[in-house]
Amino acid sequence: MTRKKRSSRRDNKWNQMRDGLTNLSTAKGVEARETVPDIACGKCKNFSESPYASDGRGSCSVVKTGSDFTVDPPLILLEGDTGMMCMFNMDAAKCSHFDLMDIIDTDGNECADPQFRRAQRQMEKAMS
């Protein structure tokens, strides 16, 4: 008889998000780090940068935790009380909710508004 898996609060959305937090910066090499796709999360109105870290991580106000753009077709969840964690240079080409933001603040001198700030060096290049 297969042992029934015990419920674990560690095997839930928080765990997925925690993993998202620690695994977001997995870019390898210079090229992957330097690439900002034409349709990137950082260019979307729904992306809000994390006030905690400015490596470019943030969360989506529409797409929820558990979504996955890397599978085909993409898995997009719209229910839940935690937004999906993403990076400014994450490819959002498969996201049906991508909504291009008109004003992107790449100047880091003023204090930031997480909704509009994208002060990473790569974003400054991508927006110029």
Added chain:
Amino acid sequence: MATTAKEIKEFEEKQEWWWVAEKTRSSRLDYLRKAVWKKGALGGNYAPGIEIDLEFPELYTETWQENEGDPIMLRKAKSIGNVLENLPIFITDQSQIVGCVGSAPHNIVSYWQGASMINEEIYNEQGILPQPEEKSLERLAALNEYWGGNTALDELAKVLDPEDAVKFMSGAIGWGTPSSAVGYATKDFRHIGKGFENIIEEIDENMERTDKLLRGNPSPDLLPLYDKLPRWEAMQEVLDAAIEYAARYARLARIIAENFETDPKRKEELLRIAETCERVPAQPPRTLQESIQYDHFVQVVVRYETYEGAMPHRPDYLHGPFFDKDVNINKSITRDDALDLLGEHLIRTYEIGIFSPRWTREGLQGITGTWVWTMGGVNEDGTDACNDCTTAYMQVARLVRIANPTFSFRWHPKVKDELMREIFECIRHGLGYPSLRNDPILVENAMYWHGHPLREARQWVTQSCMSPCPPTKYGCQPFRMASATANCAKIVEYTLHNGYDNVVNMQMGPKTGNAVDFKTYDEFFEAWTKQMKWLLNILVRTVALGRAKDPEFFSRPILSAYYERAVETGTDAVDYTNGERGNAWVTAFTWVENADSLAAVKKLIYDDKKYTMAELIEALKNNWDGKEEMRLDFVNNAPKWGNDDDYVDDIMVQCLKTTAAHGKEIKCVCGNNIPILPENVSGNIHYANVVSALPNGRRLGDALYDGGISPGPGLDKKGPTAVLKSCGKIDHVLDGRAFLLNQRLSPTQLAGEKGYQLWKSYVKSWDDLGMDHVQFNMVDDSTLRAAQKDPEKYQEVIVRVAGYSAHFVDISRKTQDNIIQRTVQGLG
């Protein structure tokens, strides 16, 4: 062309104190002041020319990789040793104090062992990469890939409760990194002052004694001893490396003196630098120069171990006896010579530059760490500890006019009038420091909250910006508070929105119920209390685990060598089982919004019933859009803190007492209590776009209030006495710890003797009301507005931000405006 006394007088009359400083300081100080690089971020970005040091992390990582099998502290000690023994060093022209954090004067450093997200932020950062950029990117990518997923914070995130980890790192509810990778530690200067070679000998004795025990009768008691040996070895390794680091400066100074220097006076100075570095830190200092050099080496060396973001310290107490001996007794140097040394001490400290993640840069604009030096105060026996060196530091601060370090002055009733005049001069010259700290109140506070014995409490230093901590064997705190900083405006925000955060799109706080259903203010306050407890608990839980795991994930060999209790027990300084008494607190950013918002809800929703809760929540969710009239009603017709109005002041006191009661329920890792410490640095600007609209009339994006108990800018309408009376209703011992109060005074009104007497009367009222802190900005609006228009001309204007000072031109426009908006109080 020499400046005439008449010209200086004119600058004084125009209150252009920066020109007075430039024209009256020694040529050496003038050169050194102008030669030092500005390393604090300008708002959120670093100044042009500032570069991240890549030599340091590469040297560190190289040895780290070679010693994979070693216990962490020994592995780390060897890595630091490689850095101290091989990183390029330099001696600045005309300087007499040596040692720098980084391999070049324009460099800032970072610690790749700390946090992957900071490492990646450095990679992504604008403008700080050494040229050629392509090569730097390759070097950075290589470092990041080695450390990625393996830093102290990565390791901690794996063991934290996932919900706690996500919410803590959301950036919405708090600040800080729960690791000593980013923090600050009190230093045990009495122990450090023995000299590093003597500490090495103590460790030798401990190791010999332990070796003997390990060869004796077997016992479970022996088992922990095996782990102590490599820790002691690690402490010796870093102390030896620090001695070698100093010796390298000695050799460099001799080489320059004997081979290149043609000026006989400078040659003599270089040889004195060499002799000094051959003496300290290996042996205890004998002269003022040796004492300052020793102190500076202690501070520099520990910053090759970690981001030490503060400088808990009593330099006048430490260097005072040497100052007195050299200047007043032996007369081996003149007072002007001594001022040059003290002035350079300030400049060399200003030179320390550490990369800060953006949230820290925004919260500490214009500086690289809160180097708040503690001055004055009392001795262990309660006698006045102020000395000639205290006076000299005040005088030289006005000459060099740097914004970091700043001074926190431990005021007590025995302080002499002459010294008070020196302090007032610093404030009048617009430095924004020293802040005044009420010594008897804070000694009592340290005893009440953490049980520090009287003689130890009397030795307290400012741990960071504000909190007192005794720098004693069992009083020293190795880990910032530990790192819990709460964005307290979220308490009232979550009370209104059932715990949901609309900025970071997450259910953050507990679901305390739909506020529309609260029938009474008491029900509303009950929900507020639940949100407050949740906020403190999640932050303290997270940092407590970070603290407990720190010796395993990060490790502090240098700090351990600096702590008598760690040397004695063969433990990591951060290990909470080695006898530390515990001195933790939770910094309460954006605190006063709670009192003003609760008062507005009580008055306009529950008492006057002018609006319904549903209307208010709707208006807040829409950021008051289309409800300007209603918003202004909440701004103007709800009572505001700081006007001696019991309606709102009672709410403030109720909030504090409720929180203090919870502070007595929760414990730090040492088992001690945790008070809140209301202050803001420039977190009020950083959080402006993170805190939603509030019932005090604030909109998302508006700056939050600037102080810990300062009234909202422009909302204190009844003058300075009313502000003091409101603040005086707080029990500054029982209700928390160290309540930051910003006050703006008029430089015109406070000119001359009359101005001094007015200020002194103000200080008396402040003391009579039992308050523990106050700091002053005394630069008029016209100067600040002129500096906004023409920053090049006003590079040296300094302002008190909150808990620290900064050059006005180095802070963001929003922060500048926030300072200008603060009410200028007329005294008398």
